[in-house]
Amino acid sequence: xxxxxxxxxxxxxxxxxxxxxxxxxxxxxxxxxxxxxxxxxxxxxxxxxxxxxxxxxxxxxxxxxxxxxxxxxxxxxxxxxxxxxxxxxxxxxxxxxxxxxxxxxxxxxxxxxxxxxxxxxxxxxxxxxxxxxxxxxxxxxxxxxxxxxxxxxxxxxxxxxxxxxxxxxxxxxxxxxxxxxxxxxxxxxxxxxxxxxxxxxxxxxxxxxxxxxxxxxxxxxxxxxxxxxxxxxxxxxxxxxxxxxxxxxxxxxxxxxxxxxxxxxxxxxxxxxxxxxxxxxxxxxxxxxxxxxxxxxxxxxxxxxxxxxxxxxxxxxxxx
Amino acid sequence: xxxxxxxxxxxxxxxxxxxxxxxxxxxxxxxxxxxxxxxxxxxxxxxxxxxxxxxxxxxxxxxxxxxxxxxxxxxxxxxxxxxxxxxxxxxxxxxxxxxxxxxxxxxxxxxxxxxxxx
Numbered sequence: 001x002x003x004x005x006x007x008x009x010x011x012x013x014x015x016x017x018x019x020x021x022x023x024x025x026x027x028x029x030x031x032x033x034x035x036x037x038x039x040x041x042x043x044x045x046x047x048x049x050x051x052x053x054x055x056x057x058x059x060x061x062x063x064x065x066x067x068x069x070x071x072x073x074x075x076x077x078x079x080x081x082x083x084x085x086x087x088x089x090x091x092x093x094x095x096x097x098x099x100x101x102x103x104x105x106x107x108x109x110x111x112x113x114x115x116x117x118x119x120x121x122x123x124x125x126x127x128x129x130x131x132x133x134x135x136x137x138x139x140x141x142x143x144x145x146x147x148x149x150x151x152x153x154x155x156x157x158x159x160x161x162x163x164x165x166x167x168x169x170x171x172x173x174x175x176x177x178x179x180x181x182x183x184x185x186x187x188x189x190x191x192x193x194x195x196x197x198x199x200x201x202x203x204x205x206x207x208x209x210x211x212x213x214x215x216x217x218x219x220x221x222x223x224x225x226x227x228x229x230x231x232x233x234x235x236x237x238x239x240x241x242x243x244x245x246x247x248x249x250x251x252x253x254x255x256x257x258x259x260x261x262x263x264x265x266x267x268x269x270x271x272x273x274x275x276x277x278x279x280x281x282x283x284x285x286x287x288x289x290x291x292x293x294x295x296x297x298x299x300x301x302x303x304x305x306x307x308x309x310x311x312x313x314x315x316x317x318x319x320x
Numbered sequence: 321x322x323x324x325x326x327x328x329x330x331x332x333x334x335x336x337x338x339x340x341x342x343x344x345x346x347x348x349x350x351x352x353x354x355x356x357x358x359x360x361x362x363x364x365x366x367x368x369x370x371x372x373x374x375x376x377x378x379x380x381x382x383x384x385x386x387x388x389x390x391x392x393x394x395x396x397x398x399x400x401x402x403x404x405x406x407x408x409x410x411x412x413x414x415x416x417x418x419x420x421x422x423x424x425x426x427x428x429x430x431x432x433x434x435x436x437x438x
Contacts, residue, residue, distance in 0.1 A: 027390050027392050031362040053367075054367050058367070
């Protein structure tokens, strides 16, 4: 029975680098066996998660990227804050304006337009992100971030099935990428996302009233995405500079973690630039898809190069 | 390592303060010290021990085989001792400051109560 359990723990140890496994594998498995209740045959789900997490950490340690796991909470807080800012923005400038545009005047909405008093199912997604920012105040955001991320992923296919108007992909894609990072939001109270949401509220509604803004559509406001990229850059700098000044190993890892979402926020501009399209404010769907694939590839390549260089430096310190 | 220490790190260093321990004993000691509130799993523990070793606060020592299981002992280094002392002093200062303020609060509440009866 114990042999069966040991074999299963050893199979899970494959998450660790081979060299580490050879050196420490017996010690880790034997400690698990010491802790196991008599008669146990399978590792618990928590043990599986613990070993996988430990394995990932050891791979990063082997690559000299020990600052990466501890930088994740910083990157996650920034990601959640930016998604909250955008959720408030889309709700104010698009979803809430439908109430005034189509609720009282004579404009006939196009087929599939509208979800109750709002413009689209997007209102549910933005509500989930706002709820996640509020939950972060109590350090309990993770489940709501997962829910908001699932809603962001599902809003396009669900709207397609129901034949409803929906937020455009160029807006959803960077929010999905930011949402994946935001899953690492710490279980300690975080005020930044809610404060960012409040700041976004303080900016959006007065602006709408001052400019009598009533488009009730997403395409006129996607021009906000480069501004969101600027905010992301500013947030990464504000977090990184003080950490770098203290020689904290986490300093620039949030920048690397958030590089993918940053480029995805600029995907429309990059696609327009790459295709030399200066006639339309929006790139065509094929060029957007090609650019999204390209920026994801570039991000993965940058990660691989940086980790590879750090690993070589650790393996052959005399070379540098 | 920067202060304040995270609670699991503080508890691991505290567990090792009385003498070298192997992984299973550290997990048991951390559980006892925290009143069973902090339950470390081996993957997390060995990750933390590697980090503390990288930072020079802990060092691995002798190994032994007990009942066919490998046990490696870890001990606190001088730097680990100094870090634990600094963190303990910081926590003590915080606790003393909080205790003093709570005494003031208790005294004020007692004064109000007495005033209420007068």
